[in-house]
Amino acid sequence: MAPPAAHEMQQLKNTLRPSKRLCYVWLHVLLLFALFGLSKSQSIVDTLPGFSGDLPFKLETGYVSVGELNDVELFYYFIESERDPARDPLILWLTGGPGCSGFSGLVYEIGPLRFNYTAFNGSRPSLELNPYSWTKVASIIFLDAPVGTGFSYATNADDYYASDTISAWDNYIFIRKWLIDHPRFLYNQLYIGGDSYSGIIVPILTLEIANGIQMGLKPPMTLMGYILGNPVTHLHDDENSRIPYAHRMALISDELYESAKNACKGEFIDTDESNGECMETMAVITKCTEKLNSAQILEPVCALDSPKPKESKLKWSLNHIEDVSSDMISLPVPQRSEFWCRNYNYLLSYIWENDNAVQEALHVRNGTISFWKRCNKTLDYDSNVESTVPYHRNLSYLGYRALIYSGDHDMLIPYVGTERWVKSLNIPVLTGWEPWFVDGQVAGYSVIYQANKTDTAITYATVKGGGHTAPEFRPKQCLAMIDRWLAFYPL
Numbered sequence: 001m002a003p004p005a006a007h008e009m010q011q012l013k014n015t016l017r018p019s020k021r022l023c024y025v026w027l028h029v030l031l032l033f034a035l036f037g038l039s040k041s042q043s044i045v046d047t048l049p050g051f052s053g054d055l056p057f058k059l060e061t062g063y064v065s066v067g068e069l070n071d072v073e074l075f076y077y078f079i080e081s082e083r084d085p086a087r088d089p090l091i092l093w094l095t096g097g098p099g100c101s102g103f104s105g106l107v108y109e110i111g112p113l114r115f116n117y118t119a120f121n122g123s124r125p126s127l128e129l130n131p132y133s134w135t136k137v138a139s140i141i142f143l144d145a146p147v148g149t150g151f152s153y154a155t156n157a158d159d160y161y162a163s164d165t166i167s168a169w170d171n172y173i174f175i176r177k178w179l180i181d182h183p184r185f186l187y188n189q190l191y192i193g194g195d196s197y198s199g200i201i202v203p204i205l206t207l208e209i210a211n212g213i214q215m216g217l218k219p220p221m222t223l224m225g226y227i228l229g230n231p232v233t234h235l236h237d238d239e240n241s242r243i244p245y246a247h248r249m250a251l252i253s254d255e256l257y258e259s260a261k262n263a264c265k266g267e268f269i270d271t272d273e274s275n276g277e278c279m280e281t282m283a284v285i286t287k288c289t290e291k292l293n294s295a296q297i298l299e300p301v302c303a304l305d306s307p308k309p310k311e312s313k314l315k316w317s318l319n320h321i322e323d324v325s326s327d328m329i330s331l332p333v334p335q336r337s338e339f340w341c342r343n344y345n346y347l348l349s350y351i352w353e354n355d356n357a358v359q360e361a362l363h364v365r366n367g368t369i370s371f372w373k374r375c376n377k378t379l380d381y382d383s384n385v386e387s388t389v390p391y392h393r394n395l396s397y398l399g400y401r402a403l404i405y406s407g408d409h410d411m412l413i414p415y416v417g418t419e420r421w422v423k424s425l426n427i428p429v430l431t432g433w434e435p436w437f438v439d440g441q442v443a444g445y446s447v448i449y450q451a452n453k454t455d456t457a458i459t460y461a462t463v464k465g466g467g468h469t470a471p472e473f474r475p476k477q478c479l480a481m482i483d484r485w486l487a488f489y490p491l
Contacts, residue, residue, distance in 0.1 A: 042181070043363040048113075049355060051127040057082050057112050057135060061362050064181075066173040067147075071159050074174050075151035075364070077106055077142040079135045089138045089189040089486055091227070092175055094145060096196025096469075098167065098383075099376035101150030102142030107349060109195070109471040110134040110478070111142065115348045124355055125348040132475035137483045139185065141178065145171055148379045153368040163382035168204035175209070179219050186219055191486075192226045195469040196413065199231025200383070203391035210398055225401030227482070230413045230469045233421050234387035236269055241417030243268045243285065248416065249297060249409075252288050260285060293342065294411040296467030302341035349374050393425050396449075396457040403459050403485045407466025407473060408444070415462050422460045427451055436461065436481070436491035443477040446491045461491055
């Protein structure tokens with residue numbers, strides 16, 4: 001594999017740091033001061049409201065101060081591996097959004113708890129164990145980032161601004177401080193993971209850590225690679241792949257797809273409104289797909305969150321990811337449960353996390369947030385990194401492992417766009433497209449890319465029947481996938 005081009009390396013150096021920082025060296029001087037000014041706030045949680053008895057795993061919650069003046073407080077949930085914390089890998093997990101709480105990843109995707117939906121009667125939801133938690137094979141930090149996400153807050157109103165590069169930098173400060181404060185995990189294999197919009201943040205953060213290792217910065221980190229599910233990489237290209245995806249999944253006809261390609265010349269997002277034929281074709285495609293949940297095409301959209309009359313569903317931003325509307329929160333319970341949609345599952349997290357007893361059990365600081373949201377859509381956030389493809393290319397060149405996976409029923413960030421940018425890295429294929437299995441059934445398909453004769457650079461996998469994101473819909477298969485990959489086994 002050829003080394004990255006000089007202009008790409010310069011681009012990465014230019015974008016790795018927020019523009020308001022002075023320079024690379026000065027940033028690390030600031031970092032040293034920040035690390036010496038450690039903010040220690042952590043608590044062990046033995047019981048939780050809604051869960052019967054003591055927790056059968058170790059849960060720690062706390063805050064770590066980041067930001068130039070340590071005035072941003074990032075909240076985290078840490079769960080030790082249920083197998084062997086001393087030897088199992090450590091994963092820092094970032095949920096997408098931007099602005100989606102780490103609790104969403106914990107309780108809806110890969111954590112050891114989940115809500116008992118059948119027992120819900122409108123009062124405080126109850127919790128049960130998730131038999132397919134990734135904490136069966138790894139210790140995981142679920143982080144509320146960037147500032148304004150979940151229980152994370154700033155002590156100064158001016159510090160609620162964030163961007164891709166600022167978020168990655170704050171997360172870098174976080175993991176270094178957290179490891180200093182948890183020295184027994186310093187030499188565990190470290191992976192940075194996340195899904196959805198974290199496809200932007202995770203590669204930036206991983207490369208930041210890799211650069212720090214090369215410079216000999218402390219504390220030492222045993223960085224092995226990164227994990228991304230249904231990742232945003234280049235948002236325009238990701239969204240533009242929805243039309244080819246819809247055709248592959250038989251959501252639109254051959255004739256309609258060919259008409260769209262010809263009329264719109266392959267551009268389905270930034271369409272020319274003066275091109276009548278293209279706009280007419282896109283309107284027909286919207287009609288074909290508007291009643292589908294783009295996060296999982298086999299499920300309906302929630303009736304309360306239907307698109308507005310002139311809104312093109314194909315132009316949805318990630319802010320349109322299924323979540324709870326204010327209308328749903330205000331409805332009485334019988335109306336909420338009459339016609340199911342996935343949003344009702346998310347409603348339980350709002351009720352549970354905003355319960356005073358829950359926040360007391362989690363050791364949330366009083367008065368720091370007014371209302372917990374699973375995904376905060378009102379962040380003051382600048383998406384200032386257009387594409388993370390150069391970061392992936394450089395991380396592969398440096399020899400770091402990557403697992404990239406896509407639920408194949410996700411139309412928000414379709415697998416066809418992800419597969420395309422992975423191919424664009426031009427890493428030699430070690431093992432071509434082939435099925436992987438769980439319990440004798442096809443669980444998805446995978447391709448293994450090898451940067452050189454000894455290192456597997458990227459494993460790309462689809463998860464059959466998975467949506468956005470895959471573990472929420474196919475938990476058993478995804479646990480098997482991550483267990484095998486972390487153990488350096490083929491899927």
